[in-house]
Each structure stands twice: as structure tokens, then as C-alpha cells.
Amino acid sequence: MLLILTLSLSLVIGTCHSTTYEGHKVYKLYPTTPAHNEFLTSLKSTEFDFWSPINNVGKPVTVMASPQVQKKFEKKLKKHKISYELEIDNLQSTIDQEKKYHEDKLGIAFDHYLRHSEINNYLDQLAQNYPNIVSVGTIGTSYENRTMKTITISAKPGPKPVIFIEAGMHAREWIAPALSLYIINQLVENPSYGFLQDVDWVILPVMNPDGYEYTWTTDRMWRKTRSPGSSCNGTDGNRNFGFHWMEKGASGSECSETYAGSEAFSEIETQNLRNVLNKTGNITAFISLHSYGQYLFYPYSYDYVRADNWKELAFLAHKVNDVIKSVNGTEYTIGNSAEVLYPAAGCSDDWAMGGAGVRLVYVFELPGGGKYGFDLPPEKILGVCEETWEGIKVIADYVVQNCK
């Protein structure tokens, strides 16, 4: 009796604050006509969660649906003759697998994801072990008071161009912080790279720590910050930067996944990033890591407007893509976000260029799991890190040769 009581109590405690995805299905849709795309666009702001953009006709679209709306959803698809297949039958079980994997393994290895505190501990450990080349700083705290740490890697004293990497703006995109740690690990613990003498690196592994922790404790699919709203919480950090804020591809509605905030830089996290970009002199390249979709964007994202040096950005992006492709065959679609995907005003990449004057600015939308999307399985982390790092090295070499 006592055992039963304890068990049911722990079940209640374990579930009362946690969003469950029990029975949630993830569908892959295959729209083949403009009418299909138009219909899907009309569904976007309803109860179905679109994980990928409705792009060109012929490109698959990934959508999550709760058990309550699955029948209705399938009926609509059939009525509009949109073919589909089931990618994930029960999202909760893939999430459970991911968490179990983490509990089994700890330490810095690229076969599992790390909590925010573990990431910060790793940075501190590096600063302690490699005091001559590593220093750890804080750019401020998050809304819920978590420390936002950056690591600076500088192999030689003296002014040099800086490559700044920001990851984890969108909480559920776990591969982004993981890749930033891999880059740090390579630079510090495997430092055989020629460019280390000529470039400094500043890396912010978790831009949205509150959201990131929330994806561990409560809702694996959370995207935004965790600042409270009146009807819904959180702002999309990547719509909150003060460069052409709210012009296109951003929402004024609190409950939207792309809510731009009550004003530009309403979020403490985006203020912190703005301030550090303003303060750090000599930033030549700014790289923002996201997932998923295998896109490599250069500014501007806010509209169909190209950066003055877009030819240079495109040239280098193609070199990056060629090298990444040579590792495992992964290919990126390259271009300005508005032209390739959709306009999105208020992103950090636009601000890095338009606000902070950085010359080389890129957004990586890293590969998804093929089957899992944002939920890239742990055993795929290393492959994505290894191939992408090859591409980022191309940017570093370019900075050394062309941007001194």
C-alpha cells in the first residue's frame, strides 16, 4: 500500500509541472501545388505546430499535432489531397530516450547533451587548465538569473581579428550549444590549427539559458526566452534585436513562437549580447548557430535586401559548403534568409552587421536528425560537429588571409 502511494505520489509530482508529448505525432507532408502551400499557410496560426517553413512547392513540411487534433488534421490533409507520412509516432518516447542517454553519461564527450550548469563548469575547467590561452567572462545574467558565460581563446597576446560565435538562442535547438562546445574543445584541447596565432575566438555557448533549462525540465520543444507575458510567456530572442525590428516575419502577438517582444531589446539576454558585441573590438566574423534545415544565411534577414559585401559573403559560404559536403555529403542551401526562406526582422545576424558593423556574418541552420528534427539523437551529435567544424575552419582561414 505504502509503495503504491509513494509511486502514485511521485508520478503526480513528476508530471504536474511538465509538458508531456505523450501521443504527439510528427508528420512529414508533401505539398505538390501552390494551392497545397496556401492551405498549409492558413493552418499555421492554429493548433498545429509547424516545425519547418512552408517553402517551395515540392519541399516537405514537418508538423507536430497533439492527440486531440490528429484526426482532424489527417482529415484536412486527405480532403486537400496532400500526401504525408508519420515521422514520429510518439514524441514523448524519443524525448525520454534522449534524457535517459544523458543520465547514463556525464563529462565532456560528444555523445550526449549537457545541462547549462555542466556547460558553464566545462568553461571554468578550461580556464583553470589552460590559463595562458583561455579566459572565461560573463556578459550578464538571464531573466531567471543564470550566468551567461563566454569563453575567449587567444593563443598569442596582441590585437587580432575576432571570430564571435553565438549559440542556443532558440532553446530547443540543442545541437547548437553542443557544436559550440565542440569548437571550444578543438581550439583549446586539440590546438594544432595554424590560424590560432592570428585569430581570437569569443564563444557564447548558451544565449538563452532559461529557455534551454526549460527544455530539459518542462517542455522539450520550447523556443523562446522565459520572461513573463500577460497571456503567454517568452519572447523570440531572434526577433528582438533593434535593427528593422518588427518590420517583417515577426509577430506582435505574445503567444506566437516568433513574438518580437514589447520593444526592441526588451529581453535582458539580447541586451547582454548587444552590449558585448559593442564592447568587443575587432569582431571580423559573427556566426550564429541554429537548427534545423541545412541553410547557411548571410545578411540581411529582415527583407529582400543584400549586404553591401554579399558577393564576398556568398563566395565564402560556397567554399564553406564545399568543404562540409566533402566530409559526409551534407549540403547547405546558401543565401539571404528572405530570398531563400522568409524575411525575419530583429535577428542577431542583422544586428551584428547593421548595428555592430561586423563584416562577415553567417547563420548556420544545422542538420536535423532526419527523423527527429530539433530532437537530433545524441549519437548524431559528433558527426554534425565534425563536418561543420571543417566549414568553420574555412571561415577562420579566410579571416587570417583577408581581414587583418
Ligand SMILES: [Zn+2]
Ligand atoms: Zn533557431
